[in-house]
Amino acid sequence: MRKRTRIASLTTACLLSLTSLTACANEVASHGGSGGGGKGTKVKIMVGGLDKVIYMPAMLTQRLGYFDAEGLNVELLTEPAGAQAETALVSGQVQGAVGFYDHTLDLQVKGKSVESVVQFSHAPGEVEVVSAKKTGDIHSPGDFKGRKLGVTGLGSSTDFLTKYLAVKHGVQVNQFSPVAVGAGPTFIAALQKGSIDAGMTTDPTVATILAKKAGRVLIDMRTPEGSQEALGGPYPSSSLYMNTDWVNGHRDTVQKLVNAFVKTLNWMSTHSAEQIAAKMPSDYSQGDEKLYAAAIKSTLPMFTKDGIMPARGPETVEKVLKAFSPNIKNADVDLDKTYTTEFAEKAAQQEKAAK
Structure with a gap:
């Protein structure tokens, strides 16, 4: 890891506004979160799925008021997949992206300098599920040959992990x-x-798939x-x-984040x-609070306690990544x-x- 010593100027970039705010993000603004009000240093963060439990710290931080407490005005935006969040960051539309760390390696070999500044997790939080219709045919990734396998997006971390599991099993x-x-x-x-x-x-x-009996768990990485x-x-x-140049130029803001x-x-x-579920936007539970809390409970073990x-x-x-990616x-x-x-340290x- 790098220990930086260079002190950079603390300036705030004026970047393009995105239109992909969800109703959930708007609800945060109405609750007095940093999506509205205009107070504090403005930072835009694109999340690869705001309602995904694996990215829960983004919305939860806003709901707990911790961005505001640090003097930040954080606007959370959302895209359905981490690959799209990566694109928004690289194109300069946002200052930060909440997504998988593996994108930093992929971007480096493409000539982009991007780094993780706080690590939410030490496990993927991902689950490979098999359709109820195929449960008797797929028993391991070794049975992926000839199959249609769902991922959030091509080039996403689910795509990366799926390819690795397949290659690992021949x-x-x-x-x-x-x-x-x-x-x-x-x-x-x-x-x-x-379709998959x-x-x-x-x-x-x-949790919803299991409740609907639409499939079963094949590999659990939560x-x-x-x-x-x-x-x-x-x-x-x-x-x-975040982009390394932006981090170096806004160290105080990054530390607050x-x-x-x-x-x-x-x-x-x-x-x-x-207790965590109760803090999240009401529509995240999709009308089933117990199921949503159960989903959070299943995923909690993936998170770090200190961001390191x-x-x-x-x-x-x-x-x-080296197992399947020709570039890496x-x-x-x-x-x-x-x-x-x-x-994070x-x-x-x-x-x-403080304790």
Whole structure:
């Protein structure tokens, strides 16, 4: 990891506004969150699915008022997949993206300098589910050959992980068909209609699939143990990543962002799934509060308590990507430039001192 010493000017960039705000994000503004009110330093963050439990710290931080407490005016926007959040960041439409850490490696080999500044998780939080119609045919990723496999988007982290699991079990990436089906209702519909035979998704979609008996769990990576079994080590996934130049030029703002997120991660570690669910927008439960709380409970083990990159995590991610990606397989990735623990370590120390 890098320990920076350069002091940069604290300026705020004026960037293009996006139109993909969801009703949930608007609800936050009406609750006095930093999406409205115009107070504090303005920061736009694109999330690869605001209602996904794996990205829950983004909305929860806003609902808890921690952005406001740090003097920040954070506007949360959403896209259905992490790959689209990455695009918004690289194109300069937002200052930060909440998505999988693996995008930082993928972008580095494409000549982009992007880094994770706070790591939400040490496991993917992803689940490979098999359609109820195919439950007798698919028993492991070794059975992926010739199948239609759902992912949130092509080039997304679900796409990456699906390819790795296939290759690991002897199925080449050209021997199955990845199908972009998003998450939530679109994923479930694709599973039920037979548009996909299996697919990778997260909670609350997983909980809904099981409740509807539309499929069964094939591989569960919502816990560190599940990550170890499927991927061979800790797999840092959900994170806030930003352009390195922007981080260097706005260190004070980045520290405040990380402070807020670390407070949230710490809060999550001391509260129940039901208490967490009660803080989230009401429509996230889709009318079933118990099911939503259960989805959160199943996914909670994936989260870190301090926002610090887990030891050996970046190496696991690199190993996974090199297994199937021609671009990364032959590239010399500088892992130290894909993340920094500087801000999270300082925030964690502040949290410890406050207790």
